[in-house]
Amino acid sequence: MILIYSDNKNNSLELLGKGRKLADQVKNRVLAVIIGNAGEPEAKELIAFGADTVVIAETDMEHFKAEEYADILQSIINEYNCETVMIGSNKNGKELAPRLAARMETGCVTDCINVSLEGEKLTVERIVFSGAAISRQQFASDIQILTIPPKAFYPPPKDEARTGEVIKKSYQPNSYASKVLRVQEMKSGDVNVEDAEIIVSCGRGLKKKEDIRLLEELAETLRGNTIGCSRPIAADLKWLSEDHWIGLSGHKVKPKLYIACGISGQIQHIAGMRDSAIIVAINRDSEAPIFKSADYGIVGDLYTVVPALTKAIKEEMSS
């Protein structure tokens, strides 16, 4: 049985997409877990996206806590003989997966960007050395726990006709010394680069903060209003908030179109945007590494190229 769990709905669907494919290859089954007081409609939706069984683990816990959630998942893994456990790699999942693996004395590989079967052996790929290499790994343990970052896989198509079993069960995890005293939601910023379909991104090729307006005009013309940036623009110059920061230590994005303006293309930046469907790079240095990752490259001064591109797109769109 392949178990999938994420407390983020989109991430759950992405895990289901991959979990279903793996299960079909070896005639296995997929079990999705919801922890909390969900109803039948939520469970049925997971079935429509590929789960065979959905376990709704009811608890009286108000908030996520890794120790207790690990207890619950461990019970479900044992109860249903799950040999592969795929957990969404968000903040909670990153805390949960290794704790669960340590408790079960089993292998755990985090942030897998690809998962496949070699024969019947699960093989995962993860980015290492800041994106300079991809490591392929296999498990030596019987139970294999892996975490998958958001957007690594596409959700499968929804099939309302699929049927499956919904099991509601109450779980009483052990009690632990640590307690959640208060949960304060992080103030979300003005932009969500992770879900954007078009991103125009700026780097240190910009001379001053006000010039971001040039990129905003290009983004607006393309009917996308999302501005991204390299680390120095957010972290050092503070011209944009960290919500815009893309890369290894920033946000990972996967838009349909990514336009990098005055960004050199160091591996730490590429690690965050390499999965974009189409990458356009504008840089005045023809040797800039960004061109190696780009589908289209324009060698030129962004102060000339960006307004010319905006003008040309406006003309094309109005004709």
Ligand SMILES: Cc1cc2nc3c(=O)[nH]c(=O)nc-3n(C[C@H](O)[C@H](O)[C@H](O)COP(=O)(O)OP(=O)(O)OC[C@H]3O[C@@H](n4cnc5c(N)ncnc54)[C@H](O)[C@@H]3O)c2cc1C
């Ligand atoms: C542990 C670690 C984590 C990191 N994480 C990240 C991360 O998440 N995201 C990230 O972005 N970086 C990250 N970095 C930093 C990264 O290594 C680079 O320093 C950074 O990406 C460079 O930003 P840049 O391309 O904007 O600037 P630069 O490297 O200075 O490049 C500027 C580019 O603009 C071009 N240019 C200049 N003027 C013009 C013009 N008028 N027209 C057109 N082109 C022009 C230049 O030719 C140059 O290629 C990290 C570094 C470390 C060590």
